[in-house]
Amino acid sequence: MQDTFVLYSGGPPDDYFKNFFDNGYSIGRLTTPLVRGVDCPIDAFYINSNTYQAGSDYATYHTDSICVFEHRNSVPLHRHYSSLFGNFRYGFSMPDSVLIVRQILTVWNYDYIFDYVFHQSGLIELKVSSTGYVAVTNYLDGSTIKHGYIINDHWMATANLHQHIFNFKLDLDIKGTKNNFKTINLKSEEFPANNFSGGNSWPQMVMEEFLVKNEHDAAIRYSFDKPKFYVVYDNTLNQSGYRILSNHFHNTALPDSSPLLMGGASWVKYQLAVTKFKESERTTISEFVQGDPFNPAVKFDDFIADNDTLESEDLVAWVTVGLHHIPTYEDLPVTTTPGKTLSVILAPFNFFEKDPAIHSRDAAVFFHELTNITDSYLHLDNTCTVPNEKPSVY
Numbered sequence: 001m002q003d004t005f006v007l008y009s010g011g012p013p014d015d016y017f018k019n020f021f022d023n024g025y026s027i028g029r030l031t032t033p034l035v036r037g038v039d040c041p042i043d044a045f046y047i048n049s050n051t052y053q054a055g056s057d058y059a060t061y062h063t064d065s066i067c068v069f070e071h072r073n074s075v076p077l078h079r080h081y082s083s084l085f086g087n088f089r090y091g092f093s094m095p096d097s098v099l100i101v102r103q104i105l106t107v108w109n110y111d112y113i114f115d116y117v118f119h120q121s122g123l124i125e126l127k128v129s130s131t132g133y134v135a136v137t138n139y140l141d142g143s144t145i146k147h148g149y150i151i152n153d154h155w156m157a158t159a160n161l162h163q164h165i166f167n168f169k170l171d172l173d174i175k176g177t178k179n180n181f182k183t184i185n186l187k188s189e190e191f192p193a194n195n196f197s198g199g200n201s202w203p204q205m206v207m208e209e210f211l212v213k214n215e216h217d218a219a220i221r222y223s224f225d226k227p228k229f230y231v232v233y234d235n236t237l238n239q240s241g242y243r244i245l246s247n248h249f250h251n252t253a254l255p256d257s258s259p260l261l262m263g264g265a266s267w268v269k270y271q272l273a274v275t276k277f278k279e280s281e282r283t284t285i286s287e288f289v290q291g292d293p294f295n296p297a298v299k300f301d302d303f304i305a306d307n308d309t310l311e312s313e314d315l316v317a318w319v320t321v322g323l324h325h326i327p328t329y330e331d332l333p334v335t336t337t338p339g340k341t342l343s344v345i346l347a348p349f350n351f352f353e354k355d356p357a358i359h360s361r362d363a364a365v366f367f368h369e370l371t372n373i374t375d376s377y378l379h380l381d382n383t384c385t386v387p388n389e390k391p392s393v394y
Helices: 300-305
Strands: 003-008 019-021 045-052 059-072 078-084 087-094 097-107 110-118 124-132 136-138 148-152 157-160 162-172 179-191 202-212 228-234 241-245 272-276 315-325 341-349 364-369 372-375
Touching (some): 124 162, 162 341, 179 315, 228 341, 315 341
Antiparallel strands (some): 003 019, 003 162, 059 097, 078 087, 087 364, 097 110, 110 124, 124 341, 148 157, 162 315, 179 202, 241 341, 272 315, 364 372
């Protein structure tokens, strides 16, 4: 995770200039201890960590700052029930048991829950959920609701419209460091009229591969009018790769001429950008960006400006996701996570010969023998013993 950027709206200058580049506060050191049984399962594996802030003479020790646990999702990983005209033949199913690595950061009033989720299918999710307090301001007589609603009638307090924007760096080495980047463009194609189409032309969807050769073409602003797949792959014949996707690509609604988008927040303009790996391009922003976001020490647009070639290179993907938040009464006293969870997904794309989860002990296959249904392979018993611990004290 590169940065969390909170962009506020408002009437008075102290509201509309209230923009926070959380990396400027050294967010790594703002990790908080995890409450056992609440923030993570009580039987999770808890890890302590240390952070060091430049300019200080010591490291900060964080107790129980990371947890690792297994979780069974409510939706099966895969499932099929095969029948012929209603007669059961066979079926197979598998619960989606995942491994989750979690850390929670508290940056002033907001808390961010970061999850790294590993599925048995080889798919990896990077998730962030927002919670905490909303920032409030005084209601100004005669002001309109264009910046936010009153959320407390007694104090006449308003919470302004704002955005949470996150940038993730994905240093992908698909079977080595010589990788390519391609888009698979989905478009419509007209089939000529024939007897099957009733004498009318028949549109259908087709796909078209496009090798992205340079950084200019790889600075992507997603368009729903032009759906695409984005794949980083190795340079072999089979083109083993991983697809980058998200259902939470974000548009700020601000013009490119915005001083922030021309400065320290230039990365916000791109839902996805792929660049050639360079030691000098390690982060989208510097730790000094909060002090002067208009003349930043690191400007992401400069990563793209040199227009390096991307063919058979060590590639880095930068993915931006976000949400608009209009606070309401229901955000009091603490804003809730449902509806405020964003994710970036790395999905295997011809990387395996078949679904690797098929070898899992969780997989189950059912056959019909006469009138009885039998299972041939089903292991739902716990494989780990829950430690007999005393209740946690926090």
